[in-house]
Amino acid sequence: MAELRRDPVVGRWVIVDTDHPNKPEDFEYEQNIPSGGLCPFCYGNEFMTPPEISCFRDPGTAANTPGWQVRVVANKFPALQIEGKLDRRGLGIYDMSNGIGAHEVLIESPYHNKDIPELLVQEIESYLMMCGVRCADLKKDKRFKYIMIFRNYGAPAGASLEHPHTQLIALPMAPKNALEEIRGARGYYNYRERCIFCDIIRQEITDKVRIVLENKYFISFCPFVSRFPFEIMIMPKKHSGYFCHISGDEVSALAQILKETLTKLKKVFVNLSYNYIIHSAPINGESDVEYYHWHMEIMPKLTQVAGFEWGTGFYLDQTSPELAAQYLKAVKD
Amino acid sequence: MPELRKDPVIGRWVIISTERALRPDQFSSQVKDEKEDLFCPFCEGKEENTPPEVYAIRPRNPTRNGPGWDLRVVPSISPFLRIEGDLDRRGNGLYDVMNGVGAHEIVVETNQHIANMADLSEEQITKVLNCYSDRITDLGKDTRFKYVLVFKNYGKGAGGGGIKHTRSQLIATPVNPKRVKEELTGARLYYDYHERCVFCDLIKQELVQKERVILELDGFVAVSPFAARFPFETWILPKRHCSDYTCMDAESVRNLSRVLKTVLLKLKKGLNDPDYNYIIHTAPFRRQKAGYWKTIDYDYHWHIEIMPRLTKVAGFEWGTGFYICPLPPEETAKFLREVQV
Numbered sequence: 001m002a003e004l005r006r007d008p009v010v011g012r013w014v015i016v017d018t019d020h021p022n023k024p025e026d027f028e029y030e031q032n033i034p035s036g037g038l039c040p041f042c043y044g045n046e047f048m049t050p051p052e053i054s055c056f057r058d059p060g061t062a063a064n065t066p067g068w069q070v071r072v073v074a075n076k077f078p079a080l081q082i083e084g085k086l087d088r089r090g091l092g093i094y095d096m097s098n099g100i101g102a103h104e105v106l107i108e109s110p111y112h113n114k115d116i117p118e119l120l121v122q123e124i125e126s127y128l129m130m131c132g133v134r135c136a137d138l139k140k141d142k143r144f145k146y147i148m149i150f151r152n153y154g155a156p157a158g159a160s161l162e163h164p165h166t167q168l169i170a171l172p173m174a175p176k177n178a179l180e181e182i183r184g185a186r187g188y189y190n191y192r193e194r195c196i197f198c199d200i201i202r203q204e205i206t207d208k209v210r211i212v213l214e215n216k217y218f219i220s221f222c223p224f225v226s227r228f229p230f231e232i233m234i235m236p237k238k239h240s241g242y243f244c245h246i247s248g249d250e251v252s253a254l255a256q257i258l259k260e261t262l263t264k265l266k267k268v269f270v271n272l273s274y275n276y277i278i279h280s281a282p283i284n285g286e287s288d289v290e291y292y293h294w295h296m297e298i299m300p301k302l303t304q305v306a307g308f309e310w311g312t313g314f315y316l317d318q319t320s321p322e323l324a325a326q327y328l329k330a331v332k333d
Numbered sequence: 334m335p336e337l338r339k340d341p342v343i344g345r346w347v348i349i350s351t352e353r354a355l356r357p358d359q360f361s362s363q364v365k366d367e368k369e370d371l372f373c374p375f376c377e378g379k380e381e382n383t384p385p386e387v388y389a390i391r392p393r394n395p396t397r398n399g400p401g402w403d404l405r406v407v408p409s410i411s412p413f414l415r416i417e418g419d420l421d422r423r424g425n426g427l428y429d430v431m432n433g434v435g436a437h438e439i440v441v442e443t444n445q446h447i448a449n450m451a452d453l454s455e456e457q458i459t460k461v462l463n464c465y466s467d468r469i470t471d472l473g474k475d476t477r478f479k480y481v482l483v484f485k486n487y488g489k490g491a492g493g494g495g496i497k498h499t500r501s502q503l504i505a506t507p508v509n510p511k512r513v514k515e516e517l518t519g520a521r522l523y524y525d526y527h528e529r530c531v532f533c534d535l536i537k538q539e540l541v542q543k544e545r546v547i548l549e550l551d552g553f554v555a556v557s558p559f560a561a562r563f564p565f566e567t568w569i570l571p572k573r574h575c576s577d578y579t580c581m582d583a584e585s586v587r588n589l590s591r592v593l594k595t596v597l598l599k600l601k602k603g604l605n606d607p608d609y610n611y612i613i614h615t616a617p618f619r620r621q622k623a624g625y626w627k628t629i630d631y632d633y634h635w636h637i638e639i640m641p642r643l644t645k646v647a648g649f650e651w652g653t654g655f656y657i658c659p660l661p662p663e664e665t666a667k668f669l670r671e672v673q674v
Contacts, residue, residue: 001418002433004507012511015413015433079348079657080335092538093531094559099335099348148653158645172337175653176345196427203426224428277653306492307484308413308502310640311612312510316413 003320007225009184009196010177014225015316022229022318024268024327027302031271032154034113034162041071041107041163050074053104054133056126069123070130071107072168078103079169086143086172102138102170106130112163115153117263124255127166131278132251134168135244139283144170146178146282149243154273157301174282181279182292189291197293198239210321212328213260217253220261222321222328229303229319230268230328232261234296241281241289258296264331265300273301336661338560342519342531343512347560348657375498377444383407387438388468390460404460405441406468406503412437413504420477420507436472436505440464441498448497449487449606451597458590461501465613466579466586468503473618478505480513480617483578488608490642509617516614517633524632532634533574535559544663547670548595551588555596557662557669564644564660565604565669567596569637576633578615593637595674600641603672607641614638 003016040048043066051064054072061067074082080101088097108127109119116124135147151166152158159165174182188196204210204221212232213220220234234257236250246254266272276299281292309315336349374382380398386405394401408416414435422431442461443453450458469481485501486493509517523531539546539556547567548555555569569592571585581589600607615635650656 002414004431004433006429008427008429010511013506013508017413017433020411078335079350084334091559092542093341093534094538095339095341097337099337099350146653148655156645171653171655173346175655176343177654180654199427203428207426224425304490304492305646306486307610307612308482308504310610311482311484311512311614311638312480312504312506313512313515314506314510 005225008188008200010180011184012225012227013314014227015314016226016320017316017318018320021320021323024230024319026318027229027269029269029302030156030273032156032273033271036162039112039161039163040076041161041165042112043110046071049105050076054130054137056130066110068110070109070126072130072134073105073107075103075105075167080171097172100143100172102141102144102168104134104168106134106166106168108164108166115164115262115266116259117266119259121252121255121259124259125251128246128251128255128258131166131168132244132246135242135280138168138170139244141170142284143172145284146171146174147280148175149278149280151276152273153275154271154301157273157275159273178279178282182282185291185293195239195291195293197235197295201235201237210325212264212325213257215253215257217250218257220257222325224321226317226321226324227315228299229317230265230300230324231317231321232265232298232328234258234261234298236294239293241292241294242283243278243280243294254296261298261328264328265298267331268327269300269302275299275301340558340560341523341535343515344519345560345562346655347562348655349561349661350657350659373446373496373498375441375496375500376446377402380405383439383441384410388464388471390464400444402444403457404443404464406438406464407441409437409439409502414506431507434477434507436475436478436503438468438503440468440501440503442500443498446498448499449597449601450485450499450501451594451601453499453594455587455590455594458594459587462581462586462590462593465501465503466581469579469615472503472505475505476620477507478618479507479509481505481615482510482513483613483615485609485611487610488642490608491610491640493608513614513617517617517629520632520634521628524628530574530632530634532570532636536570536572545666547599547666548592550592550595552585553589553592555592557666559662561658561662561665562656563640563642564658565600565607565641565665566658566662567600567639567669569593569596569639570634571636574631574634576616576630576635578613578635596639596669598674599669599672600639602674603669604641604643607643609639609641611637611639 004013006013046064050073052073055068056070057068080099080103082102086100138147148169185196210221223233278296280294281289339346377400384407386407388406390403414433416436418434420431465483472481482504520531545557552572558568616629616633
């Protein structure tokens, strides 16, 4: 009998197929095969992107030239624009606003063909540090209410350029999913006076069956209510609402657990595409952070989301998170 | 300047991008895989390859699971949910769990090996639309079920699998799904404040503004929604207020069939036969018990959402519930209005 499981934070139900679970070899996913070509993110092509906003680079090298380790530029085709005043207005029964926001691209390394598993831990640290730097900077702009960090790896996961990169979008309102998480977490906090994410971490550490990796500061696990097969959550053990408040020690620990988790995932699924996003608390007065807990959500692109999911917000997970964790744990380095 | 637009019912914000705007004809679907199916379990004469039928229109042969049918409904061979058993709601630490009880049925829309519903006759689509009502009503007799979702996945990109035989699916769920609840709650809030149905107001405004209307015909209107998530997203709404799909009279069903066929043909012709999903949004079963509110018949309005799969949904959308639509709905409506079918 399949199981229905309810997400304790947002209340979404998910169907977990426990009868005929999919094994890794049962998934027919679109392989991510690089096709090469001219890349605006490689050394020597800096002129092809908008000028850099921020950069870690070798001393003595000039902006917008080679010699950098991590580079942030404005998105050439931004979904939102940085200039202007926010103008919210009505149109009959509809609400709208002009599209104010920031849309940045963070080029994680100069290496066109290196995904996170192939980078050194120090290189991943610089990348994560830069994510924090950009968040802290964008947070100063009072027009913005939310900063979204997300990464599409591989064309099937929506990446339009091959060279690995992460995107940051600052939004003038907290998005619906963030508000739902906040609302759920606040409800729980009001009732129990505890952070629901801290409780999830406690239960996962006790249950053990869904844990993939654990270090001093982080756990990586397949969430009890996964929307997608082999979905993975990385959570800081220390309670904190904002990703950008991460400490130096935590950055190293996160770089290590992220690298190892993705290495395992990509060993189970060759040429896999995936998305990950960082969930962090809204900024500039939208919420208290006592009850929110930032985390990272990794979503492998193994299945198609179809009519049922769109219509109901119900998801079907063909591999139970317990089984997924077992496969991931079994991967030898 | 891009625009942010909010869905008036569920409050989802959408970015209508202007920077990366493409012309409508640039969205045209890629080359299809033209390979013919070697074997189709849904064709007439192959009935033994599906589970036994739960419903059929058989004008030529009354024998169940034999040939001679126009339309058949069979349980899914790999069901998401199972019909037998109790729900057994329980806790697991801080998590909630229940058994996967439900129904999952496949509506085989024709005995012919036709891929796209757009190519069925109006008469045949009418049978399909009637069958949805019959099945929803029948499943509603089972009080374990709260909702029946009717949907279609057409083409591989829409999760429709490889077999090119047009069919739709019904799933009865033991809880009201989250998306359905959001829509009901949004509609109720609007009703509480205005004492009017938000969808009726939406239709009125669209018919005045006209720029997002694709088609207005025989009591139905097809629009590109103001806060569309996807390029060429299309909604079909009945102009007359009604919360429940199954309450349509025979004439309305025939009219809906004509409207649906026209819209599907416009998408097929204008966008080179794209993959698509459609979903019927209708009121849940209204039984007197906890969690049911009495105004549902006034504040909710059934409709169909059609979503061509032309773009990829990526991390941003999954993470935020914020969508970036690369084309203003006004342009897609204009484009679709002009496609002659």
